[in-house]
Amino acid sequence: MDRSGRTVQTKRLCRTERFSLNKLESLALGRSVPHTLVRFALPVIAGLLLMRINTAVDHVLVGQAISTVGVAAITICDPFVLLITALAVLVGDGGSFVIALSMGAHDTRKAARAAGTGIAAAAVLSLAFALTATLFADPLLRFAGASETLLPHARPFLQIIAWSSLFTAFSSGISSFVRTAGYPNRVFAIQTISILCNIALGYLLVIVMDTGTAGAACATAIGQAAAMIATIAFLLKRDMPFKLRARDLVPDFRMLFKTAALGFPSSALRITDAFCIFATNFLVTAFAISALPHGTTTGGALAASGIENAVTAFLLVPGIGIATAARPFIGYCSGADLPRRTYQFARWTFICGFAALLPLWAAVELAPELFVGMFGIDAADVPFACWVLRASALTVPISMVRIVGTSYFQASGQAGIANALIVLQQGSYILVKFIAFPFLLPVFTQFDHLQSLFLGSIGGGLAAVAITAAFLFRERFVIQGKIAESEA
Numbered sequence: 001m002d003r004s005g006r007t008v009q010t011k012r013l014c015r016t017e018r019f020s021l022n023k024l025e026s027l028a029l030g031r032s033v034p035h036t037l038v039r040f041a042l043p044v045i046a047g048l049l050l051m052r053i054n055t056a057v058d059h060v061l062v063g064q065a066i067s068t069v070g071v072a073a074i075t076i077c078d079p080f081v082l083l084i085t086a087l088a089v090l091v092g093d094g095g096s097f098v099i100a101l102s103m104g105a106h107d108t109r110k111a112a113r114a115a116g117t118g119i120a121a122a123a124v125l126s127l128a129f130a131l132t133a134t135l136f137a138d139p140l141l142r143f144a145g146a147s148e149t150l151l152p153h154a155r156p157f158l159q160i161i162a163w164s165s166l167f168t169a170f171s172s173g174i175s176s177f178v179r180t181a182g183y184p185n186r187v188f189a190i191q192t193i194s195i196l197c198n199i200a201l202g203y204l205l206v207i208v209m210d211t212g213t214a215g216a217a218c219a220t221a222i223g224q225a226a227a228m229i230a231t232i233a234f235l236l237k238r239d240m241p242f243k244l245r246a247r248d249l250v251p252d253f254r255m256l257f258k259t260a261a262l263g264f265p266s267s268a269l270r271i272t273d274a275f276c277i278f279a280t281n282f283l284v285t286a287f288a289i290s291a292l293p294h295g296t297t298t299g300g301a302l303a304a305s306g307i308e309n310a311v312t313a314f315l316l317v318p319g320i321g322i323a324t325a326a327r328p329f330i331g332y333c334s335g336a337d338l339p340r341r342t343y344q345f346a347r348w349t350f351i352c353g354f355a356a357l358l359p360l361w362a363a364v365e366l367a368p369e370l371f372v373g374m375f376g377i378d379a380a381d382v383p384f385a386c387w388v389l390r391a392s393a394l395t396v397p398i399s400m401v402r403i404v405g406t407s408y409f410q411a412s413g414q415a416g417i418a419n420a421l422i423v424l425q426q427g428s429y430i431l432v433k434f435i436a437f438p439f440l441l442p443v444f445t446q447f448d449h450l451q452s453l454f455l456g457s458i459g460g461g462l463a464a465v466a467i468t469a470a471f472l473f474r475e476r477f478v479i480q481g482k483i484a485e486s487e488a
Contacts, residue, residue: 100328
């Protein structure tokens, strides 16, 4: 950039700095984007790691207590847990984007109304889910693939988790309002409280008291309740840039629509993940009749699928954490009309995320047994689980393209593009993974239907990345035009 361009950009930054209202603003306008991003991302990544560990704790403890049957039962419930998370991020992520854009425009009352509307929506959606899961627990679990053997273990887990969905909405969704305000360390504290409660109580209830899946669900619920209390306390602190009032909890329906529009991609991702688990469990059960490797059971194949989901989610944490950390900055800079700063945050998000994913991917490819061994499945099921895990991990590094793309368009307020992208991403993934690979690959190769199903994760991932790359390539020209116009 030439001298005049630097002068214009500096003037824009200084003009914005005169209205310094909050911590997010001072961080977003700092001179070193990589330093700011990494500094903000570290507690976010740590918190997401805790959340992933928190999710895996139930599988690990129940696997140690009940072995393969317990892990398979919780795997059957995983889609419903993802649906709860989908509801949480619909209002949590969507509200956070509205809050960041509002603070960039220096409208703190709008930010407060967005937070209150998100809290009210979370309460209504959580109650609706809890009632549905209670009334239709057995039909839903059977539809998800639960056998009569697994049903007694899966039913109590689902019902307890469903009634704790409001706690989850706060710990996984509403807590992001605190991060958007510029306090990632506080969100890390919230997540730490949740996992410590879950681990301690989970060990007591599942291992010591032998209460099985019901004990694991109770431990999770209590941990999430503690996190909800901490979230409320932080939201009401005096140093928050927006001040929540009782009237803010009355839903603003125009605000709710905008929140849902911006939060939909995050929610849709969880919903389609839930569908993918449903479909995988169904097809694994169907294909396992004739295609199981020697020594592997149907329960073992289901457990392998659950391990794949848990470990892959863990591998993606650094990339997702960096993208999550960048969201408030991209949103703030977009709201403040600073296109160069927006572009810088987006570019460094991809660079840092890709670099962070490589070593974790290498660890899984070199030593999958270390990861599979934590889940306590039967020895005969371990080789197949290792093969599944190595196959699904192949696309982890390039997944950063998909992560950055979705996050960028949401954070910059481009709801229409973000929603179109997520539909194309997930649609292509589902078509390739569940139709093209399992039914066409065996015709042309020596892979059977079960192997092709798991290999479909590679093909689906590549398709989603290619579509996202096309969207980002176009956006690069758009934002460069904005930069040129702003610095003219």
